[in-house]
Amino acid sequence: MNERSKARPARGTSLVRLAATTPIRDVLRGRFLSGRLDVDRIVAEGDLPDPLPDLILRVVRRTRLWRLERADVARELVEHFRDDLEGGSSPTRTAQAFGDPDRAALQIRRSRIRNRRASSRLIERVIAQSGLPESLSELIHRVVRRTRLWRHERADVARELVAHLCDGLEQGRSVEHLIDSFGDERVAARLIRRGTKRKRPIAWRAARRTVQTTGAFVALMLVMYLALALRYYTGRPKISHDYLAQLNAPIRAIPESQRAWPIYREAYLDLEVVPDEILKGGWYDPAALRDPAQRARVSAYLARNTEAIALIRRAASMPHMGKVLSHEPDAELMARDAPEGYEAPTAAPESLDVSLVSLRLPELGILQEFARVLATDADLAAERDDGATVVADLEALLGAMRHTAEEPFLGADMNGMRIFLIQLNALGAILADKPNLLTDAQLIALSHRISAQRREGRVAASLRSLQMIFEDIVQRVYTDDGRGNGRLRASGMATVRASMGVPEPDGSVEWFKMTLLPPIVSVASADRRSALSSYNRFVDRAIARSQMPQWKWTSALDNQKMLDDMQRVWFGAAKAMMVYWSMPIEYYILASEEITQRRDAMLVVLALEIYRRRHGEYPDSLDDLVPDLLPAVPPDRFTGEAIGYRRTGDRAVVYSVGADRDDDGGVPPPGKDGNTLASIWRAPDSSGDDRPIPDGDWILWPPIIPESRAGVGVQTGRSDD
Amino acid sequence: MRIERELMRGAGPVAVLTLLQRGEMYGYELVEALARHSDGVLNMGQSTLYPMLYNLEAKGLIKGQWRRSDSGRERKYYHLTGKGTRRLATQTAQWQAIVRAMRALGVVPEVGSAGSALNAGATA
Numbered sequence: 001m002n003e004r005s006k007a008r009p010a011r012g013t014s015l016v017r018l019a020a021t022t023p024i025r026d027v028l029r030g031r032f033l034s035g036r037l038d039v040d041r042i043v044a045e046g047d048l049p050d051p052l053p054d055l056i057l058r059v060v061r062r063t064r065l066w067r068l069e070r071a072d073v074a075r076e077l078v079e080h081f082r083d084d085l086e087g088g089s090s091p092t093r094t095a096q097a098f099g100d101p102d103r104a105a106l107q108i109r110r111s112r113i114r115n116r117r118a119s120s121r122l123i124e125r126v127i128a129q130s131g132l133p134e135s136l137s138e139l140i141h142r143v144v145r146r147t148r149l150w151r152h153e154r155a156d157v158a159r160e161l162v163a164h165l166c167d168g169l170e171q172g173r174s175v176e177h178l179i180d181s182f183g184d185e186r187v188a189a190r191l192i193r194r195g196t197k198r199k200r201p202i203a204w205r206a207a208r209r210t211v212q213t214t215g216a217f218v219a220l221m222l223v224m225y226l227a228l229a230l231r232y233y234t235g236r237p238k239i240s241h242d243y244l245a246q247l248n249a250p251i252r253a254i255p256e257s258q259r260a261w262p263i264y265r266e267a268y269l270d271l272e273v274v275p276d277e278i279l280k281g282g283w284y285d286p287a288a289l290r291d292p293a294q295r296a297r298v299s300a301y302l303a304r305n306t307e308a309i310a311l312i313r314r315a316a317s318m319p320h321m322g323k324v325l326s327h328e329p330d331a332e333l334m335a336r337d338a339p340e341g342y343e344a345p346t347a348a349p350e351s352l353d354v355s356l357v358s359l360r361l362p363e364l365g366i367l368q369e370f371a372r373v374l375a376t377d378a379d380l381a382a383e384r385d386d387g388a389t390v391v392a393d394l395e396a397l398l399g400a401m402r403h404t405a406e407e408p409f410l411g412a413d414m415n416g417m418r419i420f421l422i423q424l425n426a427l428g429a430i431l432a433d434k435p436n437l438l439t440d441a442q443l444i445a446l447s448h449r450i451s452a453q454r455r456e457g458r459v460a461a462s463l464r465s466l467q468m469i470f471e472d473i474v475q476r477v478y479t480d481d482g483r484g485n486g487r488l489r490a491s492g493m494a495t496v497r498a499s500m501g502v503p504e505p506d507g508s509v510e511w512f513k514m515t516l517l518p519p520i521v522s523v524a525s526a527d528r529r530s531a532l533s534s535y536n537r538f539v540d541r542a543i544a545r546s547q548m549p550q551w552k553w554t555s556a557l558d559n560q561k562m563l564d565d566m567q568r569v570w571f572g573a574a575k576a577m578m579v580y581w582s583m584p585i586e587y588y589i590l591a592s593e594e595i596t597q598r599r600d601a602m603l604v605v606l607a608l609e610i611y612r613r614r615h616g617e618y619p620d621s622l623d624d625l626v627p628d629l630l631p632a633v634p635p636d637r638f639t640g641e642a643i644g645y646r647r648t649g650d651r652a653v654v655y656s657v658g659a660d661r662d663d664d665g666g667v668p669p670p671g672k673d674g675n676t677l678a679s680i681w682r683a684p685d686s687s688g689d690d691r692p693i694p695d696g697d698w699i700l701w702p703p704i705i706p707e708s709r710a711g712v713g714v715q716t717g718r719s720d721d
Numbered sequence: 722m723r724i725e726r727e728l729m730r731g732a733g734p735v736a737v738l739t740l741l742q743r744g745e746m747y748g749y750e751l752v753e754a755l756a757r758h759s760d761g762v763l764n765m766g767q768s769t770l771y772p773m774l775y776n777l778e779a780k781g782l783i784k785g786q787w788r789r790s791d792s793g794r795e796r797k798y799y800h801l802t803g804k805g806t807r808r809l810a811t812q813t814a815q816w817q818a819i820v821r822a823m824r825a826l827g828v829v830p831e832v833g834s835a836g837s838a839l840n841a842g843a844t845a
Binding site for chain 1: 748749753766768771792796
């Protein structure tokens with residue numbers, strides 16, 4: 001090989017080609033780009049004159065030998081031709097003397113294949129040529145075979161053992177002595193193998209160690225995964241506390257004679273299906289029932305159901321709701337409401353189906369319907385100047401509200417607030433429409449009843465019940481280690497998924513996510529204790545917020561922070577479950593503040609009306625109502641200052657400054673929904689809220705209606721433009 | 722006397738390196754020399770010697786070379802490398818320290834003394 005070829009590969013040899021023509025053996029020995037098998041390069045580096053390079057390439061190609069052998073053949077031919085040329089031959093004569101290239105290629109191929117076979121018998125040859133007695137030859141054979149080394153290594157070992165035993169025989173040792181002094185064959189083979197492998201190239205040993213390490217790592221991971229999978233798929237939740245029994249204990253203690261629910265139930269079964277006119281808006285928007293034909297239909301409905309309505313009023317007057325909480329469907333109620341052909345499910349309920357989440361609370365919906373019926377009845381009674389019925393309906397509404405909110409759930413309190421809102425709206429509309437309908441005594445009685453509807457502590461109680469519901473869910477999806485902790489397991493996850501309507505895995509990716517992945521992810525998911533503490537922390541924050549008046553809030557309840565917290569420790573359906581049980585909380589606290597504001601406003605309105613009757617006109621200021629008609633002027637929940645009041649002639653407006661916290665003199669924002677938008681609390685720092693804040697006040701009384709009936713309500717103060 | 726495997730594992734390589742310090746040797750020659758110089762104490766069969774030689778070779782302490790002997794047969798002759806020479810010096814010093822310590826404990830008798838130092842002390 002000349003100097004040029006030693007220094008660099010042939011021109012045009014790319015790294016890829018070099019890599020492709022480097023034998024693995026060279027790589028294992030650390031010569032990563034030897035390019036030793038590149039026939040073109042070997043020929044080019046031979047610097048032979050034409051036509052010899054082409055001749056070599058043609059012969060080599062036609063041999064169809066292994067790459068290593070082709071490279072050997074190319075080298076031999078290069079050397080052969082070079083010797084020829086140095087001997088004085090011309091290139092043409094050398095090529096001619098070489099003969100038919102195809103024939104030469106065939107002969108080379110045959111010769112090389114013979115060599116291959118001879119090489120595979122090298123060990124046998126080494127032993128056979130030694131002339132050792134058969135027993136010693138067999139010994140070497142056995143040991144060498146047991147070493148399981150590479151062929152050339154085995155041949156080397158065989159040669160050395162042959163030499164040793166021959167030396168022993170030469171020294172006059174007997175065959176038996178040599179066999180005896182050899183030692184244990186198996187141990188010898190093992191030790192020889194170990195020692196010889198240590199002599200292998202460092203690259204090979206590094207590769208082997210890498211494979212071993214990777215294999216060990218994979219095996220370890222597999223073992224760990226199996227352990228996790230076993231843990232994940234075998235643990236089962238243990239339900240240790242009967243929250244339902246705890247909740248029902250005080251309810252069961254209520255005497256039958258004090259229970260409202262049996263009467264409500266009877267009324268519901270007696271009552272005809274409530275028409276849409278009543279359910280969809282008539283109760284809060286009297287204008288919706290302005291159409292005489294509609295009013296006539298509603299009036300006829302109410303007349304047909306006088307007895308049922310009387311039952312509702314009687315039920316509302318009972319001290320307690322007294323409905324035992326249950327998962328069992330009420331067949332009679334279901335039969336009344338179910339569409340034709342509906343059949344109640346008969347499958348046995350499972351896990352979450354019997355948790356607090358799945359309680360059947362038909363009373364909440366039923367009392368909502370009753371509230372709309374009573375409000376509509378009051379509206380029509382006011383039209384016919386029947387003050388006694390109006391008061392009876394309004395008081396029944398307060399009773400229904402109290403009964404609804406008696407159940408210790410956030411949802412029940414939300415329903416109670418809705419009924420209270422219906423009552424306040426109905427009364428507000430009647431006072432605006434027919435200010436002289438009710439007597440002073442009736443107004444004062446209503447004022448006292450409404451004043452008694454205080455919400456202090458109610459939100460905290462509901463949120464605590466939410467914690468109880470969550471604890472009940474947790475005990476159904478987590479295992480219990482007996483020390484207050486546990487893990488999310490497959491059966492629990494299946495329960496959560498089923499309860500949230502997550503479908504069964506469909507397709508291999510979904511199957512992987514739902515079946516193979518969870519054991520791994522469950523390690524990172526929150527355990528029972530941290531799930532509860534994470535949820536409880538959020539609820540505690542919400543309770544702290546609810547105990548602070550709205551005007552002191554500086555930012556929105558930090559839902560996002562809680563979600564971020566959960567992002568780290570929760571996954572999949574479990575996280576969704578927690579989010580689901582957290583999201584209504586802020587809305588609930590806001591609703592509680594809103595109903596408090598509306599209640600305070602109604603107390604002011606009732607006081608204003610009594611003042612007007614006594615003095616012939618509305619007062620100049622709300623301070624004139626204190627202390628005879630009001631203990632104090634209630635606060636505007638947006639600012640903490642006195643609630644807004646404006647008198648123009650014989651009309652009065654009670655208002656809050658609303659979301660913009662700016663007194664606009666009792667003028668609501670423009671647009672159909674302006675007044676509603678003004679009522680929605682927005683953080684003073686507008687954190688996380690890009691919606692524009694409407695400019696205008698939140699009118700609390702008289703009612704804002706799109707098309708005011710003559711003399712009633714406040715027209716929206718500005719045009720939509 | 723048969724030496725326990727652990728002791729042989731420590732002593733064998735030093736013994737082989739020491740022999741090779743005198744000049745190159747082939748396998749059988751080493752076995753014979755070890756047996757002869759140690760009164761048979763370091764007598765080792767091929768199952769022990771050759772793996773040891775391969776280990777020493779793998780560590781670069783010795784190097785083997787196939788050569789044809791005068792009898793015409795091929796033998797693999799081993800010789801000490803530079804690294805092997807340095808290792809031998811270190812290990813020799815260590816062995817000497819051990820022997821001194823053993824001697825002080827009376828495990829190895831003083832050269833030329835009839836009994837151990839401990840025995841001598843006990844009789845004084």
